[in-house]
Amino acid sequence: MRPFERxxxxxLVVAVVFVSAxxxxxxRPGSMTRMQALGLPGGLLGIDEPVxxxxxxxxxxxxxxxxxxxxxxxxxxxxxxxxxxxAGSLAAAVTxxxxxxxxxxxxxxxxGCGMVxxxxxxxxxxxxxxxxxxxxxxxxxxxSVSALGADVVTWLSTWETANRxxxxxxxxxxxxxADAMLLALIDESARQLTAGGARLVLLTVAPNTTAPGRPxxxxxxxxxxxxxxxxxxxYAAAHPDRVxxxxxxxxxxxxxxxxxxxxxxxxxxxxxGAHFAGSGPAWVAQRVFDHLLGPA
Numbered sequence: 001m002r003p004f005e006r007x008x009x010x011x012l013v014v015a016v017v018f019v020s021a022x023x024x025x026x027x028r029p030g031s032m033t034r035m036q037a038l039g040l041p042g043g044l045l046g047i048d049e050p051v052x053x054x055x056x057x058x059x060x061x062x063x064x065x066x067x068x069x070x071x072x073x074x075x076x077x078x079x080x081x082x083x084x085x086x087a088g089s090l091a092a093a094v095t096x097x098x099x100x101x102x103x104x105x106x107x108x109x110x111x112g113c114g115m116v117x118x119x120x121x122x123x124x125x126x127x128x129x130x131x132x133x134x135x136x137x138x139x140x141x142x143x144s145v146s147a148l149g150a151d152v153v154t155w156l157s158t159w160e161t162a163n164r165x166x167x168x169x170x171x172x173x174x175x176x177x178a179d180a181m182l183l184a185l186i187d188e189s190a191r192q193l194t195a196g197g198a199r200l201v202l203l204t205v206a207p208n209t210t211a212p213g214r215p216x217x218x219x220x221x222x223x224x225x226x227x228x229x230x231x232x233x234x235y236a237a238a239h240p241d242r243v244x245x246x247x248x249x250x251x252x253x254x255x256x257x258x259x260x261x262x263x264x265x266x267x268x269x270x271x272x273g274a275h276f277a278g279s280g281p282a283w284v285a286q287r288v289f290d291h292l293l294g295p296a
Contacts, residue, residue, distance in 0.1 A: 066233045066236045066237040066240070066245055067202075067233075067236025067237055067239065067240045067243045067244045067245050068199060068201075068236070068240055068241065068242065068243055068244035069244070070201075070244050070246060070291050070292060071290075071291065071292060071293050071294040072152065072199065072244070072292060072293065074151075075293060076103060076150070076151030076152040076199075076292075076293075077102075077103060077104060077151055078103070078104045078105075078106065078148070078149065078150045078151055078152075079098065079103055079104070079105050079106070079150055079151065079152045079153070079154060079292075080105075080106045080107075080108050080145050080148055080150040080152070080153045080154070080198075081094050081095070081105055081106070081107050081108065081109065081154050081156075082108045082109060082115065082145055082153055082154060082155055082156075082157075082193075083109050083110075083114075083115065083154070083155060083156035083157040083203075084109065084110060084111060084112065084113060084114055084115075084156075084157040084158060084159050085109070085111035085112065085275065086156055086157065086158055086205070086274065086275060086276075087109045087154075087156035087157065087203075088107075088109035088110075088111055089275040089276040089277065089281065090156070090276050090281050090284055090285060090288075091105075091107045091109055092281065093276075093281030093282045093284065093285035094107075094281075094285045094288065094289075095107065096282070096285070097282075097285040097286055097288075097289050098289070100296070101289055101293060101296060103289075103293075106148055106150065108141070108144070108145050108148075110134075110137065110141060112130055112134065112159075113130075113133075113134035113137060113138065113141075113159060114134070114138075114157045114158070114159030114160050114162075115138070115142070115155055115157045115159075115160070115186075115189050116138065116160060116182070116185035116186060116188070116189050117135055117138045117139065117166070117185060117188070117189075118135060118164040118165060118166040118185065119131040119132065119134075119135055119164060119165040119166075120134065120159055120162035120163070120164055121162065121163045121164060121165055121170070122163070123163065125163055125165065125170045125172075127165060131165075134159075138189070142189050142192050142193060143192065145193055146192050146193055146194075146195055146196055146198075147196075149196060150198050151198060151199065152198060152199050152200075152201055152292070153193045153194070153198045153199075153200050153201070154200075154201045154202075154203060154246075155190075155193075155200060155201065155202045155203065156203040156205070156248070157205075158205050158225070158228070158274075160182060160186075160228055161173055161205075161224040161225065161227075161228050163178075164178070164181070164182075166181055166185065169181075173224060173227075174223075174224070174227050179231060182231060183231060183234065183235055186231070186232075186235050187235065190235070190239070190243065194242050194243075199242055199243070199244065200242060200243045200244070201243075201244045201245075201246050201292065202232045202235070202236055202243065202244070202245050202246070203245075203246045203248040203288075204229040204232060204233075204245065204246070204247050204248050204249040204250070205225045205228055205229060205248070205249060206225065206248060206249040206251075206252035206253040206259060207221065207222035207225040207226065207249070207253055207257045207258075207259050208221055208222070208225075208259065208269075208272075208273040208274045209253070209258070209259040209260065209261050209268075209269055209273045210258075210261060210273055211261065211269060211270055211271060211272055211273035212270075212271065213271050213272035213273065214272050214273035214274070217257070217258055219257075222257040222258075225249070226257075229249055232245060233245055246288065246291050246292065247291075248284070248288070251263075251284065251287050252268055252269075252284065261273075263283075264283065266278075266279045266280060266283045267279070267280065268280035268283060268284065
């Protein structure tokens with residue numbers, strides 16, 4: 001297949017994800033806003049039913065460094081900024097901050113899709129309409145990121161908090177079986193992302209705050225975010241030679257749930273309480289680079 005044909009097919013896959021997601025969100029009774037439903041912990045799928053909170057792995061609140069130490073001792077020249085729509089909401093600011101720091105940033109974010117394979121589902125274990133398109137695109141997406149020859153690949157994604165069907169088997173997020181499955185899927189993607197020598201930086205996910213598009217707290221969603229962060233730390237601790245954890249959650253939600261609407265005088269997530277907007281992206285991007293490379 002020629003490069004142009006691969007590009008066209010990739011664009012069609014992304015288009016299917018967008019159209020399917022927006023069609024689903026506009027028509028599902030009682031659904032959340034579009035911004036809320038794309039890439040968010042807990043209520044990410046427009047589900048009205050609370051999801052039972054599972055026991056968290058040890059170290060969920062641990063602030064100690066796990067995995068590869070930060071700032072990175074070998075300064076990167078090219079970073080791939082990867083993830084879902086949450087990562088996408090920071091992409092422009094991260095690219096701009098990279099230019100200031102002399103680091104090339106290559107954006108590889110896919111709204112509505114995470115970084116691992118499988119079919120994201122709702123609480124009833126029914127796949128979301130665009131799940132198959134995401135599942136089919138994850139492998140090529142990860143392969144394309146690996147082929148870019150970056151020094152560092154970042155990972156910021158919330159879709160891993162969804163219930164998931166993998167190889168025909170359903171897994172409820174937060175259960176021991178789902179934890180084992182998700183860690184295996186993270187490892188599957190991580191090994192490919194780092195196969196060329198890149199270091200992988202996993203960014204923790206901040207629980208949502210309240211905003212006009214999200215007027216009330218969702219404790220179940222907060223629990224999901226914290227549980228995912230614990231799994232990311234567990235994975236990094238098991239691979240300290242190539243995987244680091246950058247605690248974005250601590251920056252954005254320094255006091256823990258409930259997360260403040262403002263941090264350091266900035267309303268970081270003013271629209272839906274999850275995605276960054278306004279002055280938020282620039283504020284976050286500067287601090288992400290301070291953690292990655294050290295202060296400018």
